[in-house]
Amino acid sequence: MIKTLFQKIGAGALTMLVPGMLWAQDRAKWNFQEPHTSVAREMYDLHTIVLVICVVICVGVFGAMVYSIVYHRKSIGHKAAHFHENTTVEILWTVIPIFILIGMALPATKSVLAMRDTSSPDMTIKVTGYQWKWGYEYLKGEGDLAGIADGVQLFSVLSTPREQIYGNEPKGENYLLEVDTPLVVPVGKKVRVLLTANDVIHAWWVPAFGVKQDAVPGFIRDSWFKVDKPGIYRGQCAELCGKEHGFMPIVVEVVEPAKFAEWAGKHKTAAAPVASTAAVAAAGGGDGKGTYEKVCSVCHASGVAGAPKFGDKVAWKPRIATGADALHNSALKGKNAMPPKGGMADLPDGDVVAAVDYMMKAAK
Amino acid sequence: MSAVIGHEHDHDHDHAHGHEYHPGGLMRWVKTTNHKDIGTMYLWFSFVMFLTGGFMAMVIRAELFKPGMQIVNPEVFNQMTTLHGLIMVFGAIMPAFVGFANWLIPMQIGAPDMAFPRMNNWSFWLLPPAALLLIISLFVPGGAPGVGWTLYAPLTVQQGMGMDLTIFAVHILGMSSIMGSINIVTTILNLRAPGMTLMKMPLFVWTWLITAYLLIAVMPVFAGAVTMTLTDRHFGTHFFNAAGGGDPVLYQHIFWFFGHPEVYIIAIPAFGVVSQVIPAFSRKPLFGYTSMVYAVASIAILSFLVWAHHMYTTGLPVTAQLYYMYATMLIAVPTGVKVFNWVATMWKGSLTFETPMLFSLGFLFLFTIGGFSGLVLSIVPVDIQLQDTYYVVAHFHYVMVAGALFSAFAGIYFWLPKWTGHMYDETLGKVHFWLSFIFFNMIFFVQHFLGLAGMPRRVPDYAPQFTDFNMISSIGAFGFGLSQLLFLYVVIKTIRSHEPAPQKPWEGADSLEWTHLPTPAPYHSFVTPPTVK
Numbered sequence: 001m002i003k004t005l006f007q008k009i010g011a012g013a014l015t016m017l018v019p020g021m022l023w024a025q026d027r028a029k030w031n032f033q034e035p036h037t038s039v040a041r042e043m044y045d046l047h048t049i050v051l052v053i054c055v056v057i058c059v060g061v062f063g064a065m066v067y068s069i070v071y072h073r074k075s076i077g078h079k080a081a082h083f084h085e086n087t088t089v090e091i092l093w094t095v096i097p098i099f100i101l102i103g104m105a106l107p108a109t110k111s112v113l114a115m116r117d118t119s120s121p122d123m124t125i126k127v128t129g130y131q132w133k134w135g136y137e138y139l140k141g142e143g144d145l146a147g148i149a150d151g152v153q154l155f156s157v158l159s160t161p162r163e164q165i166y167g168n169e170p171k172g173e174n175y176l177l178e179v180d181t182p183l184v185v186p187v188g189k190k191v192r193v194l195l196t197a198n199d200v201i202h203a204w205w206v207p208a209f210g211v212k213q214d215a216v217p218g219f220i221r222d223s224w225f226k227v228d229k230p231g232i233y234r235g236q237c238a239e240l241c242g243k244e245h246g247f248m249p250i251v252v253e254v255v256e257p258a259k260f261a262e263w264a265g266k267h268k269t270a271a272a273p274v275a276s277t278a279a280v281a282a283a284g285g286g287d288g289k290g291t292y293e294k295v296c297s298v299c300h301a302s303g304v305a306g307a308p309k310f311g312d313k314v315a316w317k318p319r320i321a322t323g324a325d326a327l328h329n330s331a332l333k334g335k336n337a338m339p340p341k342g343g344m345a346d347l348p349d350g351d352v353v354a355a356v357d358y359m360m361k362a363a364k
Numbered sequence: 365m366s367a368v369i370g371h372e373h374d375h376d377h378d379h380a381h382g383h384e385y386h387p388g389g390l391m392r393w394v395k396t397t398n399h400k401d402i403g404t405m406y407l408w409f410s411f412v413m414f415l416t417g418g419f420m421a422m423v424i425r426a427e428l429f430k431p432g433m434q435i436v437n438p439e440v441f442n443q444m445t446t447l448h449g450l451i452m453v454f455g456a457i458m459p460a461f462v463g464f465a466n467w468l469i470p471m472q473i474g475a476p477d478m479a480f481p482r483m484n485n486w487s488f489w490l491l492p493p494a495a496l497l498l499i500i501s502l503f504v505p506g507g508a509p510g511v512g513w514t515l516y517a518p519l520t521v522q523q524g525m526g527m528d529l530t531i532f533a534v535h536i537l538g539m540s541s542i543m544g545s546i547n548i549v550t551t552i553l554n555l556r557a558p559g560m561t562l563m564k565m566p567l568f569v570w571t572w573l574i575t576a577y578l579l580i581a582v583m584p585v586f587a588g589a590v591t592m593t594l595t596d597r598h599f600g601t602h603f604f605n606a607a608g609g610g611d612p613v614l615y616q617h618i619f620w621f622f623g624h625p626e627v628y629i630i631a632i633p634a635f636g637v638v639s640q641v642i643p644a645f646s647r648k649p650l651f652g653y654t655s656m657v658y659a660v661a662s663i664a665i666l667s668f669l670v671w672a673h674h675m676y677t678t679g680l681p682v683t684a685q686l687y688y689m690y691a692t693m694l695i696a697v698p699t700g701v702k703v704f705n706w707v708a709t710m711w712k713g714s715l716t717f718e719t720p721m722l723f724s725l726g727f728l729f730l731f732t733i734g735g736f737s738g739l740v741l742s743i744v745p746v747d748i749q750l751q752d753t754y755y756v757v758a759h760f761h762y763v764m765v766a767g768a769l770f771s772a773f774a775g776i777y778f779w780l781p782k783w784t785g786h787m788y789d790e791t792l793g794k795v796h797f798w799l800s801f802i803f804f805n806m807i808f809f810v811q812h813f814l815g816l817a818g819m820p821r822r823v824p825d826y827a828p829q830f831t832d833f834n835m836i837s838s839i840g841a842f843g844f845g846l847s848q849l850l851f852l853y854v855v856i857k858t859i860r861s862h863e864p865a866p867q868k869p870w871e872g873a874d875s876l877e878w879t880h881l882p883t884p885a886p887y888h889s890f891v892t893p894p895t896v897k
């Protein structure tokens with residue numbers, strides 16, 4: 001009987017063995033991503049503390065259980081005792097956990113207060129969730145960096161090609177975690193984000209920053225981060241927001257302040273008109289057909305360098321599905337082989353937008 | 365302490381009922397008002413739903429086997445996650461425990477039947493149409509809602525007609541639950557045998573009394589939330605639309621005011637089953653009966669006060685985050701008491717490990733892990749990282765599958781001899797347990813790591829670094845799914861077996877259905893009430 005028990009335990013251990021082998025292979029997969037803000041680091045440490053306490057209690061409880069299973073078996077002739085209460089023990093195992101919980105609640109409270117303190121930021125960015133992309137707008141606000149990037153606006157759309165998702169091409173290194181235009185912020189500065197959404201609830205989540213905040217349509221929420229190291233950080237939308245929910249990643253490029261100022265300067269002039277592409281088109285500023293024939297048709301008439309062919313419904317469908325704004329943005333800022341505005345930098349934005357609309361219409 | 369039975373009042377149960385009318389064939393089941401027939405129908409219905417929801421889980425796990433979109437498109441994937449959740453919660457687990465309640469409450473309190481037999485019939489027969497509405501929603505234009513079982517607004521407002529069918533299904537399921545609960549409360553409070561005071565009731569009966577009150581309190585709240593969604597969709601209201609003065613987060617508050625108690629509606633009857641099984645196979649009375657009752661009651665009361673722990677990332681005020689964190693952590697205390705009591709019941713017992721006991725130990729082991737991951741999630745800063753990741757998926761499946769489902773299996777193996785009159789195949793039962801236990805951990809243990817490393821839930825595709833664990837999880841899922849067919853085989857084999865089971869096959873069992881009723885249990889449980897001392 002004991003022998004079969006050990007066989008059973010062995011079978012149980014086997015399920016743990018496979019993860020055990022993977023452990024050796026790559027430790028990063030087993031825990032929180034490396035934290036890069038003070039908030040994320042507190043989250044990491046708090047999780048470690050709570051996990052250790054839980055494991056210790058587990059060992060105690062399961063130890064008693066296993067001891068009982070092994071030594072209080074009928075098959076080895078153990079006779080049942082008849083106690084069914086013990087006031088001292090019962091009071092102890094009610095009161096001791098309360099103290100353990102208080103021990104966990106204290107550091108947790110401290111972290112919550114720090115996490116929610118969005119006061120005196122160096123700069124403020126408004127984040128808007130759309131089905132299915134992220135919009136960023138550098139707000140005019142107070143703080144050290146006020147004025148540097150005021151009014152810069154950009155849209156961040158998944159840049160993994162459909163071919164990779166549907167298995168027609170090998171998957172790239174940052175599969176599903178890459179965007180056309182990342183958010184750029186300076187290192188070591190307190191960045192406050194104001195979040196909202198355009199349609200349904202999304203959630204802006206960058207694990208390394210310890211920021212996960214729902215973006216609720218019609219309301220503004222806030223959060224903050226101060227990143228300690230330049231680099232590229234990746235996250236995803238964390239609230240189910242419809243069919244492309246799994247395809248609206250977040251990429252944040254954290255750069256030195258000087259580089260940030262340079263980037264901002266470049267985008268301030270270039271981006272201003274982009275802000276209102278739809279408005280420009282609506283105002284009737286653009287000449288779609290003419291622009292297409294003059295500029296776009298060079299590539300799009302025959303499908304040069306992977307360009308979707310004019311009128312090719314199959315090629316256009318997934319692109320149209322990303323939304324008109326995304327396509328306008330791609331045309332204005334360039335995408336894959338296509339340079340910004342198809343290489344004609346002095347073309348009015350309205351014409352580019354109109355040309356995109358004209359091409360979309362032809363492919364519907 | 366469980367009931368002490370007056371054996372001198374043990375009477376002959378051979379009371380054939382000449383006065384009763386038993387329609388045969390299909391009409392027997394359509395018209396029946398008998399608690400055992402209705403209990404049987406609840407259990408079979410729940411098993412069919414379990415296989416349906418399970419099939420959807422297989423589609424989900426097949427799609428997630430490796431990165432890239434292979435089997436379904438994202439819309440269908442979202443529909444699968446939504447229906448899997450709704451069907452498992454409302455179609456499989458809840459009806460399974462109502463089936464147990466029907467079968468066992470009259471037998472355990474010494475009553476002939478439920479208090480309202482006709483209403484009992486109706487509460488069951490509302491379920492199949494509701495389930496049908498959910499299934500039909502897959503085939504209407506726009507398909508089933510792809511919004512998750514939580515049905516968050518305003519995504520629900522964008523959905524097609526499938527959403528409306530789902531809302532009506534929820535209404536019908538709610539009506540069924542409320543009627544079932546009123547029946548259970550009335551039965552327990554009024555039909556107990558002489559001498560059976562509340563504090564002598566078997567723990568299973570206690571857990572259902574408390575669960576029924578929870579259901580009556582929160583099902584109307586859920587019905588309200590989905591009705592507000594319905595009027596937002598079609599009748600121009602703006603409950604959840606900021607443009608009209610509403611608030612999308614209001615939906616979440618209403619939903620989770622229902623949703624958190626709902627977790628306990630599922631878990632508490634499971635506690636009841638395990639509290640019957642563990643003492644029986646430890647041959648020792650349940651440790652701390654009184655504290656068990658108080659623990660269940662305080663869990664039920666606390667469950668109304670913690671709902672926003674599901675909403676830490678919605679932008680609650682900081683004071684609310686702190687309050688909900690403290691209140692949620694507090695639930696660990698009564699939950700701990702229960703676990704300690706079960707272990708103390710086994711302590712110095714005389715243990716044997718038949719299938720019901722194995723499933724109960726599996727429950728105890730895995731539910732404790734699920735409880736601890738719940739404690740981890742109650743800590744606001746930690747939850748910020750884990751909210752809406754696979755860690756949460758792992759956590760609630762430890763509670764729902766290893767908690768509720770394993771205890772339902774324990775209960776079925778435990779009472780199957782009483783129900784069918786035949787003994788089940790012990791070897792196959794044990795095989796079923798070990799397969800379920802191993803595959804369960806394969807599916808869900810690794811999902812903790814996926815969540816920690818940053819894989820969001822409800823996504824049809826993922827970044828390649830999550831591939832290994834997803835593959836393990838998917839293989840586990842297929843194994844778990846197949847193992848349940850073995851369970852079906854074991855049950856059918858038991859029903860068709862010719863080997864009669866004894867009145868009390870379990871040495872340590874001591875409630876009325878074992879001590880006072882023959883096997884199989886007679887059609888009407890107690891025509892003359894037994895006297896309980």
Ligand SMILES: [Cu+2]
Pocket residue numbers: 129130201202203237238239240241245248
């Ligand atoms: Cu989203």
Ligand SMILES: [Cu+2]
Pocket residue numbers: 623624627670671673674
């Ligand atoms: Cu909850």
